[in-house]
Amino acid sequence: MEIGTRYEPKGMEMKWYKNWLEKGYFTPKGSGPKYCIVIPPPNITGRIHMGHALNITIQDILSRYKRMQGFDVLWLPGEDHAGIATQTAVEKFLSTQGKSKRDFSREEFLSIVWDWANKYRTEIKNQIMSIGASVDWTRERFTLDEGLSKAVRKVFVELYKKGLIYKGKYIVNWCSRCGTVLSDEEVEYQEEEGTLYYIRYPIKEEDDFVIIATTRPETMLGDTAVAVHPSDDRYSKYVGKVAILPLVGRELPIIADNYVDPSFGTGALKVTPAHDPHDYLIGQRHNLPFVDIFDENIVVNENGGKFKGLTAEQARKAIVEELELQGYLVKVEKLKHSVGRCYRCDTVIEPRLMDQWFVSMKPLAKRATEAVEQDEVKFVPERWKKVYLNWMYEIRDWCISRQLWWGHRIPVWQCHDCGHYNVSESEITKCEKCGGVNLKQDEDVLDTWFSSALWPFSTMGWPEKTADLERYYPTDVLVTGFDIIFFWVARMIMMGYEFMNEKPFREVYIHQLVRDKYGRKMSKSLGNGIDPLEIIDEYGADPMRFTLAILAAQGRDLKLDVKFFDTYKKFANKIWNATRFVLMNLDDFEKLDINYEELSLVDKWILSRLHKAIQKVTQSLDSYDFNIAAGEIYNFFWDELCDWYIEAVKNRLKKSHRRLVQNILVYVLDMSLRLLHPFMPFLTEELWTKLPTSGESIVIASWPKVNQAFIDEISEKRFNMIMNIIRGVRNIRAEVNLPQSTKVCTFVKGNLSEEEQEYIKFLGNVEDIQFVDQRPEQSATAYVSIDTEVYVSLGALIDVENEVVRLKKKVEKLKNDMEKFTKKLSDENFLRNAPEDIVEETKEKQRIFHEQIDRIEQIISDLEAKV
RNA sequence: GGGUGCGUAGCUCAGAGGGAGAGCGUCUGCCUUACGAGCAGAAGGUCGUAGGUUCAAGUCCUGCCGCACCCACCA
Numbered sequence: 005m006e007i008g009t010r011y012e013p014k015g016m017e018m019k020w021y022k023n024w025l026e027k028g029y030f031t032p033k034g035s036g037p038k039y040c041i042v043i044p045p046p047n048i049t050g051r052i053h054m055g056h057a058l059n060i061t062i063q064d065i066l067s068r069y070k071r072m073q074g075f076d077v078l079w080l081p082g083e084d085h086a087g088i089a090t091q092t093a094v095e096k097f098l099s100t101q102g103k104s105k106r107d108f109s110r111e112e113f114l115s116i117v118w119d120w121a122n123k124y125r126t127e128i129k130n131q132i133m134s135i136g137a138s139v140d141w142t143r144e145r146f147t148l149d150e151g152l153s154k155a156v157r158k159v160f161v162e163l164y165k166k167g168l169i170y171k172g173k174y175i176v177n178w179c180s181r182c183g184t185v186l187s188d189e190e191v192e193y194q195e196e197e198g199t200l201y202y203i204r205y206p207i208k209e210e211d212d213f214v215i216i217a218t219t220r221p222e223t224m225l226g227d228t229a230v231a232v233h234p235s236d237d238r239y240s241k242y243v244g245k246v247a248i249l250p251l252v253g254r255e256l257p258i259i260a261d262n263y264v265d266p267s268f269g270t271g272a273l274k275v276t277p278a279h280d281p282h283d284y285l286i287g288q289r290h291n292l293p294f295v296d297i298f299d300e301n302i303v304v305n306e307n308g309g310k311f312k313g314l315t316a317e318q319a320r321k322a323i324v325e326e327l328e329l330q331g332y333l334v335k336v337e338k339l340k341h342s343v344g345r346c347y348r349c350d351t352v353i354e355p356r357l358m359d360q361w362f363v364s365m366k367p368l369a370k371r372a373t374e375a376v377e378q379d380e381v382k383f384v385p386e387r388w389k390k391v392y393l394n395w396m397y398e399i400r401d402w403c404i405s406r407q408l409w410w411g412h413r414i415p416v417w418q419c420h421d422c423g424h425y426n427v428s429e430s431e432i433t434k435c436e437k438c439g440g441v442n443l444k445q446d447e448d449v450l451d452t453w454f455s456s457a458l459w460p461f462s463t464m465g466w467p468e469k470t471a472d473l474e475r476y477y478p479t480d481v482l483v484t485g486f487d488i489i490f491f492w493v494a495r496m497i498m499m500g501y502e503f504m505n506e507k508p509f510r511e512v513y514i515h516q517l518v519r520d521k522y523g524r525k526m527s528k529s530l531g532n533g534i535d536p537l538e539i540i541d542e543y544g545a546d547p548m549r550f551t552l553a554i555l556a557a558q559g560r561d562l563k564l565d566v567k568f569f570d571t572y573k574k575f576a577n578k579i580w581n582a583t584r585f586v587l588m589n590l591d592d593f594e595k596l597d598i599n600y601e602e603l604s605l606v607d608k609w610i611l612s613r614l615h616k617a618i619q620k621v622t623q624s625l626d627s628y629d630f631n632i633a634a635g636e637i638y639n640f641f642w643d644e645l646c647d648w649y650i651e652a653v654k655n656r657l658k659k660s661h662r663r664l665v666q667n668i669l670v671y672v673l674d675m676s677l678r679l680l681h682p683f684m685p686f687l688t689e690e691l692w693t694k695l696p697t698s699g700e701s702i703v704i705a706s707w708p709k710v711n712q713a714f715i716d717e718i719s720e721k722r723f724n725m726i727m728n729i730i731r732g733v734r735n736i737r738a739e740v741n742l743p744q745s746t747k748v749c750t751f752v753k754g755n756l757s758e759e760e761q762e763y764i765k766f767l768g769n770v771e772d773i774q775f776v777d778q779r780p781e782q783s784a785t786a787y788v789s790i791d792t793e794v795y796v797s798l799g800a801l802i803d804v805e806n807e808v809v810r811l812k813k814k815v816e817k818l819k820n821d822m823e824k825f826t827k828k829l830s831d832e833n834f835l836r837n838a839p840e841d842i843v844e845e846t847k848e849k850q851r852i853f854h855e856q857i858d859r860i861e862q863i864i865s866d867l868e869a870k871v
Numbered sequence: 872g873g874g875u876g877c878g879u880a881g882c883u884c885a886g887a888g889g890g891a892g893a894g895c896g897u898c899u900g901c902c903u904u905a906c907g908a909g910c911a912g913a914a915g916g917u918c919g920u921a922g923g924u925u926c927a928a929g930u931c932c933u934g935c936c937g938c939a940c941c942c943a944c945c946a
């Protein structure tokens with residue numbers, strides 16, 4: 005069968021993907037041992053990025069590997085409606101058309117977002133397909149599907165009934181751009197250079213004052229107290245007195261509270277209970293008034309008097325000017341402090357006192373914490389366990405209401421007559437408490453992560469008792485990045501135990517974050533993103549996948565440089581051409597029952613190497629060491645199979661060994677392609693199906709098993725020697741500047757079989773091998789071991805001085821290496837304490853070095869005698 | 872303040888108790904009929920630093936120096 009001369013991924017990939025879908029390989033059969041992964045649903049905000057590509061590649065490697073191992077694999081796909089992110093994206097889109105959300109009713113706006121969602125879902129689906137993901141599309145889910153929405157409502161209602169959901173007025177994080185509150189996790193803190201303002205607050209009816217320090221002078225409009233530490237002598241005389249708020253005139257009690265740090269600023273704190281979480285607590289403790297000075301756009305409201313209508317920033321400027329003018333401003337200092345910003349739009353977060361819905365987390369956290377402590381749910385790499393646990397130990401309540409339109413509307417109908425919250429899974433028209441019909445559903449939607457938390461079971465049909473839940477829950481592994489351990493992983497574990505009474509997954513594999521080649525986060529603003537679709541287009545999905553896999557060591561970051569893709573595209577091409585070579589030599593192929601004893605040395609060598617590779621790849625995949633698995637197959641295929649085995653058998657294919665060699669080649673190639681398939685599904689399918697021994701599809705081919713009978717240390721050792729002899733011969737040619745195409749003659753002291761001589765002649769480009777008792781004149785030393793020495797006849801080309809220098813260098817190196825062993829062996833403690841096999845091994849190595857050095861030194865002194 | 876990870880070849884990174892590895896880059900040869908997206912050969916490292924454990928330390932422990940990051944606090 006003929007194939008083209010170059011690896012060309014275009015066209016080939018989608019052809020196979022369609023074929024796989026038609027054959028239904030990705031839909032599990034529903035019987036036998038199962039393996040299940042649910043995909044982390046991508047947001048429908050746009051294109052997938054490299055992080056998704058890595059995430060999907062890893063899951064696909066696992067899925068395909070397990071499928072080949074005979075597991076009934078379900079990899080369940082879907083997308084996330086991504087509340088804030090999507091609404092922001094749509095609003096941005098509308099603004100390019102000169103429109104805004106306010107131009108539409110809620111229903112109209114939602115219909116626009118639904119169009120958007122449908123469009124991007126299709127696009128993302130295509131993108132996932134183009135990577136080659138073997139997901140079961142017949143089970144695709146979306147977080148806003150009716151079924152999943154039902155699950156969301158049921159969970160809300162049940163948590164409410166258990167008293168784990170409550171509504172209350174607390175300080176929350178407000179993003180004025182998004183127009184919604186955020187959970188604590190959605191706020192990202194950054195160190196920023198700020199200013200600390202020292203302001204004089206006069207004492208009422210006294211000619212005295214206290215100085216407070218603040219980074220946010222504008223919030224003084226909402227001050228309702230001044231606080232000092234109870235044991236701060238500097239201020240004890242003021243406690244109980246009243247300060248006058250400059251510019252405003254409000255009377256502020258001076259109170260003592262332990263929260264105040266006497267060493268910060270002046271040790272006196274202005275208390276703004278409505279705009280700072282700590283001040284809020286102080287306000288509660290001391291029963292202070294709460295004065296909210298901002299509206300929803302963080303513009304000063306009527307409580308700000310003459311500053312009304314100014315943004316926070318403008319207000320700060322105006323207030324500072326005014327303070328200075330009136331002599332209240334004492335001094336300003338630079339101060340580094342951290343500022344919270346919205347994780348979606350980077351707007352500065354304003355703490356505000358608002359009435360919101362919360363989930364009480366401590367009760368939910370209990371089992372989810374124990375489960376991870378006891379490794380019922382295991383983190384890989386293990387260090388993330390600690391990160392998870394630390395967060396769980398300190399868990400705080402979760403603000404789940406969002407002032408958005410896009411999402412799951414909160415299933416609460418408040419009665420206008422009696423104020424009762426009617427919490428219900430379905431629309432309610434009559435108040436269950438007072439019977440009134442004046443009900444209004446809560447305007448807010450739920451945090452997008454609320455539905456994500458249910459993903460492992462809601463996608464399988466919960467709350468119905470479905471066959472899928474029965475069979476596939478709990479899932480086997482969750483593959484995700486560390487950045488969403490708190491957002492998502494922790495919450496899934498909590499919800500899984502709460503509603504399924506069972507963990508959602510046995511293991512959590514945490515992979516790296518993909519960064520650019522300088523280690524920076526890939527972002528739109530930096531323009532340093534690498535678009536997986538462009539990479540697929542230019543290099544192919546298989547090389548991209550292989551690149552990501554081989555870089556996926558268990559670290560924190562994956563620094564990605566586009567040039568890596570080129571390297572592994574070359575590898576794909578190598579696989580392509582190696583297969584092409586094999587196929588070109590199969591015109592008269594006939595399958596043989598191979599008798600191992602009949603095999604030649606190279607055959608035994610490659611089979612041994614193959615089975616060791618099978619072992620290593622299998623073990624590495626079992627432990628999520630994708631980089632090791634990929635590296636192993638890369639080296640085996642390129643170095644051993646292509647550069648040695650195929651090179652060696654080129655000659656043998658012409659001879660009477662042809663049949664046998666064809667069979668070994670096909671076998672080794674077949675097994676190699678299977679090992680490669682999880683990494684490079686398209687290429688391996690394309691090539692494997694062309695092999696004479698192949699079946700219907702490599703997707704459903706069985707995973708290679710290690711056959712101990714093929715592991716043959718003796719043949720490996722012997723062929724290793726042959727390789728070293730050949731390298732030695734080539735080396736000498738390079739040393740004396742002979743082209744490798746120049747045939748040379750060699751002399752051998754020792755024993756080599758006919759077959760071994762054949763390899764040396766063919767691969768070393770050696771014309772003739774003569775056996776001798778000692779080194780002949782005018783020859784260079786290519787190889788020296790205890791029982792075998794190989795010399796290359798150079799005739800007049802030999803430069804004795806050069807040869808001496810070369811050998812001396814070699815001896816030097818050998819001596820250096822031997823030194824370590826000699827040292828060890830002369831150490832009594834080593835001999836006494838080291839395990840016997842190590843001592844023996846060391847002695848043996850030392851002996852080998854010693855003899856080699858002896859031999860070469862003798863050769864050197866012979867040569868020197870002649871000069 | 873609490874925690875995590877990382878310092879190994881010029882670059883990017885593997886390796887985690889017994890002779891320092893890969894890819895890229897560099898240098899030298901090769902128009903060898905599968906592949907120049909290739910083949911052969913070579914140069915290049917006191918494994919951040921100081922101690923400790925051990926017969927034996929890139930590898931385990933401790934301190935230090937650098938670089939990232941997470942959590943909490945930040946008037």
